[in-house]
Amino acid sequence: MLLPLSAAAIMAAVLLWELALPRLRVSLPQLAHELAARRRASRATDRSRGTLASGEHPRFGPQGYDPGRELRAEQRARELLRSCVNEEEWAMYRDLGFLRVWAPSRAVTHTDGAPYAYLLYPHRPIVAYIPQTGALLNEYCVAFPDETRPYGSARLPDADDVLAKWMALTADERRLIADANMHLPGRQVDPQQVREDLARLARWERERLERAAGSVRAA
Amino acid sequence: MRLLRLKPGHGEIVLVEGDMEVPEQERELIEAFRRELDAGMWAAVPTERTDGRREAEMVRSFDDVPRDAERVIFFPRAAGGAGR
Numbered sequence: 001m002l003l004p005l006s007a008a009a010i011m012a013a014v015l016l017w018e019l020a021l022p023r024l025r026v027s028l029p030q031l032a033h034e035l036a037a038r039r040r041a042s043r044a045t046d047r048s049r050g051t052l053a054s055g056e057h058p059r060f061g062p063q064g065y066d067p068g069r070e071l072r073a074e075q076r077a078r079e080l081l082r083s084c085v086n087e088e089e090w091a092m093y094r095d096l097g098f099l100r101v102w103a104p105s106r107a108v109t110h111t112d113g114a115p116y117a118y119l120l121y122p123h124r125p126i127v128a129y130i131p132q133t134g135a136l137l138n139e140y141c142v143a144f145p146d147e148t149r150p151y152g153s154a155r156l157p158d159a160d161d162v163l164a165k166w167m168a169l170t171a172d173e174r175r176l177i178a179d180a181n182m183h184l185p186g187r188q189v190d191p192q193q194v195r196e197d198l199a200r201l202a203r204w205e206r207e208r209l210e211r212a213a214g215s216v217r218a219a
Numbered sequence: 220m221r222l223l224r225l226k227p228g229h230g231e232i233v234l235v236e237g238d239m240e241v242p243e244q245e246r247e248l249i250e251a252f253r254r255e256l257d258a259g260m261w262a263a264v265p266t267e268r269t270d271g272r273r274e275a276e277m278v279r280s281f282d283d284v285p286r287d288a289e290r291v292i293f294f295p296r297a298a299g300g301a302g303r
Contacts, residue, residue, distance in 0.1 A: 066228075069229075070228065072230070073226075073229050073230040074230070075230070076229070076231060077230045077231070080223075083265075084275070084292075085273050141299060141300035142297050142299060142300050143297070143298050143299075144225075144294055144295040144298070145295055145298060146226065146227050146295045149227065150227055150229065151227060151228030151229070153227050154295075155227050156225050156226075156295070157227070157229075157230055163225070163292075164225060164294045164295070166275070167263040168263070168275075168277075170274035170275050171275040171277040175277075179297040180299055
């Protein structure tokens with residue numbers, strides 16, 4: 001009695017396995033795929049929330065983002081920028097966060113005022129404008145990516161990015177402009193923001209002149 | 220003379236420092252200079268004009284570097300930025 005029942009149970013199990021096998025062949029890879037997709041979605045959510053547990057940073061990769069290191073790099077970059085540009089330009093960057101470069105940069109003198117000028121922002125396009133009217137001319141989108149990515153990022157510190165733009169522009173304006181992607185104003189830099197920056201610059205220059213005049217009178 | 224390189228996450232690093240009047244040190248400077256250019260870097264020498272205006276001069280070979288230059292700064296070559 002036991003033997004026929006056991007044989008029947010084994011036969012039933014084999015039949016069920018044979019019936020289930022084709023479905024398992026299809027559904028198991030699907031299950032693995034779904035699990036991988038869930039893991040990816042979870043990592044993307046972590047990135048958007050800035051809560052990567054492993055120390056991974058979306059821009060800096062698996063080597064990690066170290067705010068202290070970036071801060072030290074920026075301080076070093078600011079000192080280098082300060083040593084390369086003149087006192088007024090350094091003060092402009094320190095106080096306003098951007099540099100103005102008169103153009104054409106290789107002109108001998110600008111007795112009637114420069115025909116145009118550039119605003120150099122860190123990691124944003126160079127903006128060309130007419131100083132006399134404040135009219136915006138173009139945006140020149142240019143980057144200096146270091147593909148060796150020493151700490152997982154190709155991005156120079158802010159002040160180094162401005163220094164690279166300043167060196168390239170004052171040394172060989174045409175070459176830099178030829179390498180850049182040119183766009184009409186407003187493509188990446190908000191024109192209203194630029195106008196406000198130009199107003200801040202005018203105010204800043206006025207105050208500097210007044211301070212200089214005041215110190216001369218006091219002397 | 221010092222050869223400096225702008226570096227992400229660090230600021231500038233000193234690649235090599237040497238006296239142009241000492242042949243062995245000059246050779247080291249030349250070798251480091253060529254290595255950076257071969258790696259695709261641009262090289263610039265910050266200068267000051269007689270009227271006090273500061274600017275930079277791009278150098279494409281070591282012969283272009285003024286003998287009295289204090290430093291040469293290497294930085295990644297410009298690329299058209301991404302149009303977002």
